[in-house]
Amino acid sequence: MLTTSGMLQDKVVVVTGAGNGIGRAIALAMAAQGAAVVVNDIGTGLTGDGLDDAPGQRVVQEIQAAGGRAVASKDSVAEASSAERIVQTAVDHFGRIDCVVNNAGILRDRIFHNMSVADWEAVMQVHLHGAFYMSRAAARHFKEQQSGALVHMTSTSGLIGNMGQANYAAAKLGIVALSKSIALDMERFNVRSNCISPFAWSRMTGSVPTDTPEKAARVEKLKQMTPEKIAPVAVYLASDAAKDVNAQVFAVRNNEIFLMSQPRPLRSVHRGEGWTPETVAEHAMPALRSSFVGVDRSSDVFTWDPV
Template sequence: MPDTRPLDGKALLVTGAGGGIGRAIAIEAAKAGAMVVVNDLGATLDGHRTSSAAAEATVSEIEAAGGRAVTNGDDVSRPEGAQAMVRAATDAFGRLDAVVNNAGILRDCFFHKMTSEDFDAVIKVHLYGAFNVSRAAADVMRQQNSGSLIHMTSTSGLVGNLAQANYSAAKLGVTALSKSIALDLARWNIRSNCIAPFAWSRMTSSIKVDSPEQEARVNRMKEMLPEKIAPLTLYLASDIGCETTGQIFAVRNNEIFLMSQSRPTRSVHHSPGWDFNSIANYAIPALRESYHALDISADVFAWDPI
């Protein structure tokens, strides 16, 4: 008989849960029995604070369905904000079993036009945010001798994308952070994994439509609902997922991918040692066959979502 409440008694913190993927995860987690801290500071897409109305709406929906949830409006980019949201979980529920690092902003532009402020703001929310919240949660989870940290990454970082140097750098950094957390905290039964979600949300709604091909791509993305990201997230948060750690997944509608991690693909050896000419004449010609193309996420995931 299927388990309809695999998170019964668990306390989850979901950042950026006022809308989109975070909201869907928070609502589905509550249906699965979890008590949820719904964090959202009510920021615009580029990170400017507005109101907490979105987080409150998510909490109201959870409570209307008979679940338990509390609102938190702290900023993931600030260590004290992360500590406050973790305290919100322990104060309300007495524990913290899983964190979903989902909060994010975008400030897209081509690299030669990107300002230091635009780069810094995106890194602060995505990479610093994942560190800050995970670091604050780790102290509680170590005392419990258990926990799950789930970080939203992106194929913009894993593969590449145009006009997203800040976002791509942050999201690839999140995968390295997750692997380090998985290694360092394994002794306390704390696991750490990443999900690269494909879903139509506030983040993807900013994609520019300037060609028929781009319009077709956006229309395909609109078919990928945020709710599709929730099942894998809940699995990774559950006790049943306790043996999965240090992995990178992607979810694209009804497809789940286990993504590769950097490993050597080809090598060359030269007994006398390498100099400029031997590299030019032997090493690079031998290695060139395994070069990666200058592709973007849409080139790699080129088929229609199933």
């Protein structure tokens, strides 16, 4: 039900990819905390193909049935002009824009040597370009009103690594850099930009293979991590309570919230006379090797069961 004095009372929020899964859960939670919500979803399948005209409208109806305010948008984030229309929908219907949640995404997983240019470009266009287009469209309004929040969905596929996802991983790690740059450039206007790396069972993770008993067991554990577990952090980051939280990357895994590291120097070696290829091999690499980062997948790092 709608909270009449929630953390987002009188705020206006755009949530992209909000017709299903994590986006839907975030849109409902934003509305429950008092926000007016633009529910953006073009209604395509997991790969960006196919069409279902109704998912965004169904979420709008859920919000309205609970006493909230919402409007549907079917424009694509993957084009600059349509991203502008999504943000303008918020302004036209609710008079302002206070937060954009960049959640829209597709998957086209391929082992790297089989990945086509089309697979690469489609995923980049929705995830990385879409986050840029949406953030840029909102930035002018944020600057004028001297406030605003951006919440971007990243992934441990980019932060750590996963097989068969070069396109997705590159886009998702690019979003972290985009978010940090926005935070640096827009902080002077009281605009914040943060990332969430969500662990949740949704259409995006529904393609995880279950061809061995071990993989099937892991999928059953993943199903405990519902999209609703992600929404509270997104609501918080959109709210004034997070006014001092900027340029951070959080991961949410069932009932756990992590602050993720960002690249910083780990160790150094110095040679006053400079380096040759031979001394790099003989001195630098042996000295640095104990701090090398492994060729890890996300599941190699998050090895424990969700709690």
